[in-house]
Amino acid sequence: MGVFALWIVLPPVVVRSIAAPLLIGGVGVALGAWAIRDGARRAGWGAVASGLIGMIGGVFITRASADNLTAVVTWSTLVSLTLTFTTPLLFASLGGMFSERSGVVNIGLEGMMLMGAFFGAWGADKTNGWVGGLAIGILAGALLALVHAYFSIHLRTDQIISGTAVNFLAFGITGYIFNDIWGGSGGISSGGVPPLPGVPTFSLGFLDSIPPQALGTFLHDSLADISLLTLVAFALVPITYVVMFRTALGLRIRSCGEHPRAADTVGIDVYAVRYGSVVTSGALAAAGGAFLSIGYVNSFSEQMTAGRGYIALAALIFGNWRPVGVLGATLMFGFASALSPQLENVDAWAKYGQLFQALPYLLTLIAVAGVIGRSTPPAAVGRPYKKQ
Amino acid sequence: MGGLVVLVISHKNPLETYREIFNGSGLNWFGSFCSSSGTATSIPCTATSNLQQTLIQFTVLVLTGLAVAFAFRCGMFNIGGQGQYIAGTVAAIWLGTSLSGLPAPIHVLLCIAAATLAGALWAGIAGFLKATVGAHEVITTIMLNYIAIWGATYLINGGPLQDPNGGAAPISRQIDPGAQLPVIWDQDLNGGIHLPQGLHMGVFIALGALVLYWAVINRTTLGYSVRAVGFNPEAARYGGISVSRNYFLAMAISGAFAGLAGSMDILGWVHRLDTTYTSATGYSQIAFIGIAVALLGRNTAVGVFLAAMLFAALKTGTSTRNLDPNVFRPELANNLTQLIQGLIVLFVGADVLILYLWTKGKKLRLPTGRGSRI
Numbered sequence: 001m002g003v004f005a006l007w008i009v010l011p012p013v014v015v016r017s018i019a020a021p022l023l024i025g026g027v028g029v030a031l032g033a034w035a036i037r038d039g040a041r042r043a044g045w046g047a048v049a050s051g052l053i054g055m056i057g058g059v060f061i062t063r064a065s066a067d068n069l070t071a072v073v074t075w076s077t078l079v080s081l082t083l084t085f086t087t088p089l090l091f092a093s094l095g096g097m098f099s100e101r102s103g104v105v106n107i108g109l110e111g112m113m114l115m116g117a118f119f120g121a122w123g124a125d126k127t128n129g130w131v132g133g134l135a136i137g138i139l140a141g142a143l144l145a146l147v148h149a150y151f152s153i154h155l156r157t158d159q160i161i162s163g164t165a166v167n168f169l170a171f172g173i174t175g176y177i178f179n180d181i182w183g184g185s186g187g188i189s190s191g192g193v194p195p196l197p198g199v200p201t202f203s204l205g206f207l208d209s210i211p212p213q214a215l216g217t218f219l220h221d222s223l224a225d226i227s228l229l230t231l232v233a234f235a236l237v238p239i240t241y242v243v244m245f246r247t248a249l250g251l252r253i254r255s256c257g258e259h260p261r262a263a264d265t266v267g268i269d270v271y272a273v274r275y276g277s278v279v280t281s282g283a284l285a286a287a288g289g290a291f292l293s294i295g296y297v298n299s300f301s302e303q304m305t306a307g308r309g310y311i312a313l314a315a316l317i318f319g320n321w322r323p324v325g326v327l328g329a330t331l332m333f334g335f336a337s338a339l340s341p342q343l344e345n346v347d348a349w350a351k352y353g354q355l356f357q358a359l360p361y362l363l364t365l366i367a368v369a370g371v372i373g374r375s376t377p378p379a380a381v382g383r384p385y386k387k388q
Numbered sequence: 389m390g391g392l393v394v395l396v397i398s399h400k401n402p403l404e405t406y407r408e409i410f411n412g413s414g415l416n417w418f419g420s421f422c423s424s425s426g427t428a429t430s431i432p433c434t435a436t437s438n439l440q441q442t443l444i445q446f447t448v449l450v451l452t453g454l455a456v457a458f459a460f461r462c463g464m465f466n467i468g469g470q471g472q473y474i475a476g477t478v479a480a481i482w483l484g485t486s487l488s489g490l491p492a493p494i495h496v497l498l499c500i501a502a503a504t505l506a507g508a509l510w511a512g513i514a515g516f517l518k519a520t521v522g523a524h525e526v527i528t529t530i531m532l533n534y535i536a537i538w539g540a541t542y543l544i545n546g547g548p549l550q551d552p553n554g555g556a557a558p559i560s561r562q563i564d565p566g567a568q569l570p571v572i573w574d575q576d577l578n579g580g581i582h583l584p585q586g587l588h589m590g591v592f593i594a595l596g597a598l599v600l601y602w603a604v605i606n607r608t609t610l611g612y613s614v615r616a617v618g619f620n621p622e623a624a625r626y627g628g629i630s631v632s633r634n635y636f637l638a639m640a641i642s643g644a645f646a647g648l649a650g651s652m653d654i655l656g657w658v659h660r661l662d663t664t665y666t667s668a669t670g671y672s673q674i675a676f677i678g679i680a681v682a683l684l685g686r687n688t689a690v691g692v693f694l695a696a697m698l699f700a701a702l703k704t705g706t707s708t709r710n711l712d713p714n715v716f717r718p719e720l721a722n723n724l725t726q727l728i729q730g731l732i733v734l735f736v737g738a739d740v741l742i743l744y745l746w747t748k749g750k751k752l753r754l755p756t757g758r759g760s761r762i
Contacts, residue, residue: 161465168680358538361535365528
């Protein structure tokens with residue numbers, strides 16, 4: 001109900017009276033409170049929260065001028081931007097799921113993403129095609145993950161420290177080589193990176209003709225020019241679900257994460273499974289990073305991942321280590337990222353542009369703080385395993 | 389070692405490079421061996437000046453290192469030093485520019501206090517979240533980092549702290565002269581030119597902080613309970629120590645150190661805030677070097693002192709001004725330092741096992757335990 005309250009005040013259905021969202025949101029809050037009393041605490045609190053958000057948001061938005069509203073909330077732009085921003089997060093987060101489900105915390109997702117971004121760009125440049133770039137990027141991320149895996153699994157370093165160190169390594173390696181090859185001389189600049197061959201986008205022109213006309217145009221505007229990697233990312237969600245929960249391999253991975261000792265006694269090679277999972281996570285994160293460079297902006301700049309690896313990790317936690325949850329969480333963060341540049345369109349708020357960049361991070365903070373529900377990690381995650 | 393490998397791979401002469409870095413850091417001052425690596429700039433790079441720069445960096449690194457070390461002692465990984473540092477700089481700038489006419493010592497103290505408090509609050513958010521809902525501090529502090537980065541960028545770029553006389557440049561006003569830390573060791577180049585700036589009083593504050601850290605950790609009840617929680621939260625709880633309260637306090641104190649570091653840079657050296665300090669790359673990595681400092685220094689006061697000195701020397705030695713471009717391109721040096729940092733963190737983190745492998749049978753002192761998990 002809360003969501004509905006919010007939705008009706010936004011274009012295209014612009015209800016300008018204040019009473020509407022208040023009423024509908026109020027109903028949502030009431031239902032939520034009733035559910036709590038009945039014992040369904042999580043759903044109840046969730047309803048209350050969204051009801052409140054719906055009411056407050058609704059009031060706020062009805063106060064805003066109609067022009068501002070249209071400038072910000074162009075649904076098709078929002079949708080397409082959301083999809084774009086969600087893609088790298090989805091890759092990294094699904095990768096992180098493999099690693100964490102096997103018991104290895106992977107803070108290094110950020111570094112692996114960056115390696116993918118840089119080496120994807122470098123590879124695309126060298127091989128003059130996106131396929132080579134993507135392949136090399138994924139390889140780079142996997143190699144970095146191997147380092148993290150070795151230190152965490154064999155040397156039993158604290159996995160957080162190992163992950164952070166691996167991030168530093170990635171910053172250093174990518175920045176170093178980037179400046180070496182493309183850097184400006186006599187000064188710290190990113191130089192001119194020539195346009196790189198990018199991942200192909202699909203132009204889904206046929207969407208235009210889906211009746212009714214309004215729906216068709218909306219679909220066309222938001223989904224046309226969708227990148228190949230975006231489709232792959234979304235396809236990965238059901239694939240990882242199947243692998244993780246419906247195959248023997250997935251079972252092995254999960255058992256290593258829940259109770260490695262038991263897995264070991266049954267004959268599962270815990271080390272091998274963990275190595276494989278971490279390397280997979282590196283490869284996937286790198287794919288996400290490659291999307292950033294050769295799939296989206298077609299260039300590279302230092303540290304362009306800007307914390308997305310960490311956001312992906314938070315999305316993993318928020319999504320309760322399940323593919324569908326991860327999808328929802330990354331969509332939410334992607335939406336927040338998409339909202340930021342849109343909010344800048346409002347003239348009165350243009351000054352505050354910088355602040356809006358912080359929106360995804362703020363949202364992550366709130367999410368991790370567990371405003372809406374707690375989560376249960378795999379039981380043995382974060383603890384090194386010693387074979388005996 | 390890793391740096392050596394990288395250098396060889398990139399076809400640079402490693403020995404020359406390290407010599408240049410050493411010269412640049414000013415540590416050769418003790419050997420009265422002055423390098424002539426001054427480049428086309430009109431400011432000659434003497435060993436004295438380099439040493440001063442190194443010590444300026446040392447000041448900040450000691451403080452950010454202590455910040456991370458204190459949190460580590462409680463079993464928490466404070467990666468948010470950057471955000472806390474920025475919070476400190478913002479507070480220092482704000483008080484430094486908006487109040488004027490106060491007698492110098494009071495103004496300085498006020499700014500320092502504000503910065504320390506700001507850092508403590510910023511970290512306190514993460515500590516509070518960990519204490520109440522168990523949110524993992526790594527993620528919360530990283531998010532707070534980015535929020536601080538964008539918040540500060542906003543403040544000096546279209547926000548209230550921007551210099552009205554500076555056009556559209558994202559720079560804050562200069563702080564009041566009364567709020568600046570006095571320079572204690574300066575040099576007079578070519579008659580009256582005091583650039584680059586000499587060492588400021590902050591170094592004493594840094595040394596004092598080292599002593600304070602040692603005293604709190606080893607000689608106070610608070611330090612005792614922090615360490616207890618760090619070794620084994622469950623045992624500590626069983627012994628009657630409030631684990632959540634310690635989580636919060638440890639993070640807050642950790643942030644206080646980092647905020648103090650921010651004030652040192654602003655009050656003693658730069659006197660204004662610009663985007664080099666608020667961006668996500670470049671100089672602002674200072675707090676991340678603090679992580680390496682704490683790890684290398686094994687979270688002890690003496691260790692942090694030595695490690696900070698090492699990294700400060702590395703940083704100054706590889707700064708753009710000091711390296712002869714023919715030997716090593718300066719913009720690469722920054723990244724090389726980061727690489728070296730990463731390798732150091734990696735190898736130090738693994739050292740327990742490596743040491744065990746190398747010295748079988750010797751009794752080892754284990755590092756502080758970590759009971760947290762994502």
